[in-house]
Amino acid sequence: xxxxxxxSCGGTGCGSHCSSSSSTAAEDATAExxxxxxxxxxxxxxxxxxGAVAVAGGVGLCGECFRAHLFGKFKLAVTSNAMVxxxxxxxxxxxxxxxxxxxxxxxxxxxxxxIESWDASNSQALPVFGVAVAFVDxxxxxxxxxxxxxMAIEDIKSIGFSVGIKAMHIxxxxxxxxxxxxxxxxxxxxxxxxxxxxxxxxDFLQCLRMLALQKIALENxxxxxMLGSCASAIACHVLSATVKGQGYSLPADVxxxxxxxxxxxxxxxxxxxxRELSLLCELDSLKTQQHLDRPSNGINSLVASFxxxxxxxxxxxxxxxxxxxxxxxxxxxxxxxxxxxxxFLPSRLRPKFQNVDNDESTFSGILCLICGSPFNESELxxxxxxxxxxxxxxxxxxxxxxxxxxxxxLPSGGNLYEHFFSLLPEFWTGRxxxxxxxxxxxxxxxxxxxxxxNDDS
Amino acid sequence: xxxxxxxxxxxPPARMGSRLCTRCxxxxxxxxxxxxxxxxxRECFYVVFEDEIHRTIxxxxxxxxxxxxxxxxxxxxxxxxxxxxxxELNRRHKYGLDLFLLSVDEGITGxxxxxxxxxxxxxxxYGLPLKIVSYKDLYGWTMDDIVKAIGLKNNCTFCGVFRRQxxxxxxxxxxxxxxxxxHNADDIAETVLLNILRGDIARLSRCTFITTGEDGPIPxxxxxxxxxxxxxxxxxxxxxxxxxxxxxxxxxxxxRGFAREFIKDLERMR
Numbered sequence: 001x002x003x004x005x006x007x008s009c010g011g012t013g014c015g016s017h018c019s020s021s022s023s024t025a026a027e028d029a030t031a032e033x034x035x036x037x038x039x040x041x042x043x044x045x046x047x048x049x050x051g052a053v054a055v056a057g058g059v060g061l062c063g064e065c066f067r068a069h070l071f072g073k074f075k076l077a078v079t080s081n082a083m084v085x086x087x088x089x090x091x092x093x094x095x096x097x098x099x100x101x102x103x104x105x106x107x108x109x110x111x112x113x114x115i116e117s118w119d120a121s122n123s124q125a126l127p128v129f130g131v132a133v134a135f136v137d138x139x140x141x142x143x144x145x146x147x148x149x150x151m152a153i154e155d156i157k158s159i160g161f162s163v164g165i166k167a168m169h170i171x172x173x174x175x176x177x178x179x180x181x182x183x184x185x186x187x188x189x190x191x192x193x194x195x196x197x198x199x200x201x202x203d204f205l206q207c208l209r210m211l212a213l214q215k216i217a218l219e220n221x222x223x224x225x226m227l228g229s230c231a232s233a234i235a236c237h238v239l240s241a242t243v244k245g246q247g248y249s250l251p252a253d254v255x256x257x258x259x260x261x262x263x264x265x266x267x268x269x270x271x272x273x274x275r276e277l278s279l280l281c282e283l284d285s286l287k288t289q290q291h292l293d294r295p296s297n298g299i300n301s302l303v304a305s306f307x308x309x310x311x312x313x314x315x316x317x318x319x320x321x322x323x324x325x326x327x328x329x330x331x332x333x334x335x336x337x338x339x340x341x342x343x344f345l346p347s348r349l350r351p352k353f354q355n356v357d358n359d360e361s362t363f364s365g366i367l368c369l370i371c372g373s374p375f376n377e378s379e380l381x382x383x384x385x386x387x388x389x390x391x392x393x394x395x396x397x398x399x400x401x402x403x404x405x406x407x408x409x410l411p412s413g414g415n416l417y418e419h420f421f422s423l424l425p426e427f428w429t430g431r432x433x434x435x436x437x438x439x440x441x442x443x444x445x446x447x448x449x450x451x452x453x454n455d456d457s
Numbered sequence: 458x459x460x461x462x463x464x465x466x467x468x469p470p471a472r473m474g475s476r477l478c479t480r481c482x483x484x485x486x487x488x489x490x491x492x493x494x495x496x497x498x499r500e501c502f503y504v505v506f507e508d509e510i511h512r513t514i515x516x517x518x519x520x521x522x523x524x525x526x527x528x529x530x531x532x533x534x535x536x537x538x539x540x541x542x543x544x545e546l547n548r549r550h551k552y553g554l555d556l557f558l559l560s561v562d563e564g565i566t567g568x569x570x571x572x573x574x575x576x577x578x579x580x581x582x583y584g585l586p587l588k589i590v591s592y593k594d595l596y597g598w599t600m601d602d603i604v605k606a607i608g609l610k611n612n613c614t615f616c617g618v619f620r621r622q623x624x625x626x627x628x629x630x631x632x633x634x635x636x637x638x639x640h641n642a643d644d645i646a647e648t649v650l651l652n653i654l655r656g657d658i659a660r661l662s663r664c665t666f667i668t669t670g671e672d673g674p675i676p677x678x679x680x681x682x683x684x685x686x687x688x689x690x691x692x693x694x695x696x697x698x699x700x701x702x703x704x705x706x707x708x709x710x711x712x713r714g715f716a717r718e719f720i721k722d723l724e725r726m727r
Contacts, residue, residue, distance in 0.1 A: 199727070242653060243723055299726060306719045310654065313715075320656045327658045 045069075054279055063283050070272055070280055074106045077268040081256040082336055084224060084266070086114075086126040091169075091222035091263075093213050094133045096156055096289035098278040100228030103269055105286055107131055107226060108163045132167035132222065133160045136212045138205070140174050140185050141192065142294050155289040162287070169216045173205075176212050176425050191423040194416060199244070199298030200408030207371050210261070211427065217263040229267040232274035232307070235318040238325040240303045246404050249373035254325045255334040260367060260374075264336070273318055275311075331374055368402035369428060370409055379403060393432075394418045400432050480505070487695075491687040499695050506692050510680055511546050517667050519678045522553035525633040528585070529624055529677075530558040532575035534693050535639030537700035539681060542692075543637065544583050557631050558583075561623045562591035563616055564599020565706060572701040582699060590627035592619060604707055612707050628675045636677040643686035643720065645679070650716040 043052045043062035052060030056069050078084055084107075092107055094100045114128045135156050139149040153170060160168045177191075178184030188208075195201045213225050234254050241250040252258065258265040269277065281288055296304070310317040366375040366383060375383065379402055386399035394417050401410060411420050421429055476486045476496055484498035490505070497505070514520065528543060530536040540558060547554045560576045563569050573589065580587035592599050596619065604612050628636050645665060652661035663669060668678040681689065693700055 197727075238653065239650070242649065299723065302719075302722055302726060306715075306722075310715065317654060321653060324653050324656045324658065324661070 053283065054276070056276060066276075067280060067284065070102070070276060071106055071109070073271045074103070074268050075110065077256055077270060078110065078266075081266070083226075083257065083268060084110075084129050086129055088223045089130040089132070089221060090224045090226050091213065091217045091220075092131060092133050092226045093209075093228065094135050094156065094160065095228065096135070096152075096159075096292065097228070098281045098286075098288050099230045099233070099269055099272075099274060101159070101286050101288050102272075102277045102280055103226060103228040104133065104160070104163055104165075105284075106268075108165070130167075131165060132169065132220070133165045134169040134171065134213055134216045134225075135160075136173055136209050137170055137292075138173045138209075138294070139292055140172060140188065141205070142292060144292070148291065152289055152291040155287070155291075159287050159289065167220075169220065171212055171216055173208055173212055176208055176215060176427070177423070187423045191420065194411040194420050194423075195409055196412055197298070197408045199300060200405075202296060202298055202300055203371065203405075204409050210265075210372070211425065214261055214263055215427065222263060225261070225263050225265045227265060227267050228269055230269045230272050230274050230277055231322050232311075232318050234267075234270060234325070235321040236300070236303050236307050238321050239307065240300055243299060243303070244404055244408070246373065246402075248376040249368075249371075249402070250325060251328040251330050252334065252374055254322065254328075255330045257335050258333065259336060260331075260333040260372060270322070271319075366400075368405055369397060369400040369432060370405045371402060373402045373404070375402065392418070394421055396432055397421045397429060488691060491685050491691070502691070502695070506684075506688055507542055507546060510542055510684060511550060513667070513683055514546070514552075514680055517678075519637075519668065519680060520552055520554055520635065523555075524553075524635055525555045525557070525631070526635045526637055527557045527559040527588075527624075527628045527631055527633040529636060529638040530560050530576045530579065530587070531639075532560070532572035532579070532701040533639070534689055534698075534700045534702065535641055535644075535681065535686075537575070537579060537698050538689050538693050539637065539639040540579055540583050540585060541696070541698055543680065544585065556585050557633060558585045558587040559624060559627045559631065559633075559636070560587065560589045561620050561627065562589055562593070563620065564592050564601055566601055568703065568706045569600075571703070575699060575701040578699055588627055588631050590623050590630070592623065595623055595626060600707070609707060613713065616707075624677075625673075625675060633675060636675055638677060638679055639681055639689075640679040641681040641684050641686050641689055643717075645682060646720055647713055647716040650719065651713060654712075654716070 041052050041060050043065050044059035045061050045065040051062065053063050054061050054066040056066055061069060084090055090107065092100070092104055094104055108131060111128060111131050118126075118128050135153075137153060139153075142149070157168055157170065172184075174184035174188040176184070177187040192201055192204065195204055216222070217225055237253060238250065241247065241253070252260065254270075256267055256270055258267075280286065295301075307318065307321075364375055364380055366380060367373065368375065383399045386395055390396045390399070398406065398410065398417055410417060478484050478486045478498035478501050479495050480497050480501040484500060486496035487499045488502060489496050490502065520526065526543075528536060528540050530540060540556075543554075544556060546552065547556060558576060558580055560573060562573060576587060576589075579585070600612070600616055603615055607615070624636055624638075648664045649661065652658075652664055665682075667682045668676055670676045692698075
């Protein structure tokens with residue numbers, strides 16, 4: 001976390017000991033761009049004489065008010081989007097970083113307050129939602145010594161237990177591959193190594209992470225997955241998706257709610273900036289553990305550097321980028337709309353979810369096999385035409401991948417597709433209906449003897 | 458046009474120490490095409506470059522026979538190549554267009570006065586009538602005056618808006634049916650990014666249209682929408698076209714520079 005230390009006075013030549021008003025203003029500007037104040041001033045919210053330590057929304061806030069400001073955003077996102085019902089069992093995805101650490105802290109506080117209310121309530125009619133934590137252990141892909149990895153995992157566990165979480169799921173990423181085969185690690189490594197593109201590899205791992213979380217949630221009966229994705233991460237995703245040609249599916253990834261997965265995913269920190277969350281961790285001494293983070297090499301890291309430069313030029317730029325993406329039409333799966341879902345909501349909020357929304361994108365129901373992106377028109381046309389002429393299951397699997405995944409994830413060399421798909425978890429490929437190619441089984445049996453590409457039969 | 462240059466299916470004979478064009482297999486490869494990384498000869502590059510622009514024009518119905526078309530000409534590489542290629546395609550494919558060069562003098566000393574000399578030479582080289590409209594005549598002030606008043610931030614925003622109106626006025630004086638500009642794929646990619654960064658939803662929704670202003674008096678279109686800037690430079694270089702290659706003296710502070718650098722970094726990566 002880059003705390004705001006005294007900055008230079010901007011080249012006037014008086015050096016770092018300068019105490020002129022112009023140097024104070026320059027220091028303020030630098031520190032403020034980092035979200036933290038280095039010069040004491042009164043809190044702009046409570047004015048209680050306590051020095052402001054952070055800037056949020058252009059106002060200097062003391063520690064308490066800053067904390068309340070962020071918690072307020074979190075709680076508003078949860079309540080106004082009906083993210084968590086009293087009957088829900090929430091699985092928080094914890095990466096060890098500041099954003100998910102704050103999400104953990106805040107959901108725990110919401111739960112604690114809900115328990116207090118429940119204890120005090122006469123009727124106790126509604127239960128209190130449950131919270132568990134999941135950490136996807138990707139250490140199989142990092143080259144750190146085992147001892148360091150074990151210590152980092154112990155840290156992760158201790159963070160969860162320190163907040164009073166009883167259910168911690170530390171799941172190795174390779175477990176996603178292990179359903180039918182014991183050699184999950186081998187299949188994971190082989191699949192990852194088949195991907196030539198650095199960015200494709202990173203995005204593939206991101207998809208695997210979601211798959212791992214879905215698996216944990218399904219196997220343990222959780223009803224919601226909560227991610228710590230913050231505004232800064234979403235701003236990076238907006239630009240990454242734009243430059244990768246994933247504009248059609250972008251709206252699906254930037255909403256508070258995403259129900260296209262078996263276990264719906266919610267992102268209550270969508271309106272908080274990364275630097276705000278890091279600062280809160282620093283102010284409240286919230287422990288984080290990022291030792292297992294791997295360096296990023298592809299487009300995603302280039303975008304992150306670009307966004308950082310933009311942030312230096314204008315601290316509000318990330319919010320602007322997210323607001324731009326919010327103007328895109330969300331998909332129908334970007335809200336909870338099941339009958340009876342909103343019964344627990346206050347009546348003033350229910351109309352928001354009950355009206356048919358004409359501003360949603362029509363959704364064909366087809367999602368990319370790998371990344372879960374909704375298919376656009378040309379991808380749908382390609383899928384339809386492939387269904388009629390598919391000779392092999394691989395043809396169907398490929399047609400069920402979006403253009404972006406075909407470009408950056410599927411290995412170069414169509415003859416490698418079959419092997420790649422054979423490595424993927426059954427959880428994934430099992431979703432593709434391959435009944436239409438059952439007639440081609442005889443062709444599979446005689447393929448090696450056929451001399452012509454086109455078979456008239 | 459050499460038919461061998463079009464048929465890229467011929468297998469090159471083996472030769473030691475030379476790299477043959479992957480399209481014609483006859484001539485030595487002179488360049489690696491930025492768009493596709495094909496290693497091709499100059500002649501084949503001219504063919505694919507011009508043909509792709511022709512396909513863009515035809516597939517998007519940019520022109521009708523008999524149209525009077527003003528080419529927004531700054532003297533820079535994009536508009537010079539546009540004037541050259543459009544003249545050539547107009548003749549080769551019989552578009553039936555009346556072409557004009559239309560230049561805007563923003564009054565930027567040390568930049569625009571020099572680039573306009575290039576446009577005046579283009580008028581003679583391409584045989585296209587030239588019309589110059591100036592901010593001084595239209596509005597009573599120059600960009601130099603504007604920058605003196607507002608400084609070096611946001612001056613590009615002002616200039617862009619005023620230049621669009623100046624082009625419209627010049628086009629009206631020429632009584633043209635369409636305006637074409639040399640905006641290329643890199644420009645449009647930068648504009649998409651800029652509009653996302655600024656939250657300009659209105660512009661974001663229309664900035665990738667190949668034709669705009671169809672509801673107005675004079676629509677404008679971008680035949681270079683899918684053309685890479687590097688290929689335009691390459692075309693101008695090999696054809697030895699006369700263009701003015703200096704950046705506007707006020708542009709180093711432009712916000713677009715952020716997006717441009719980012720896109721260049723992306724292209725290095727992929």
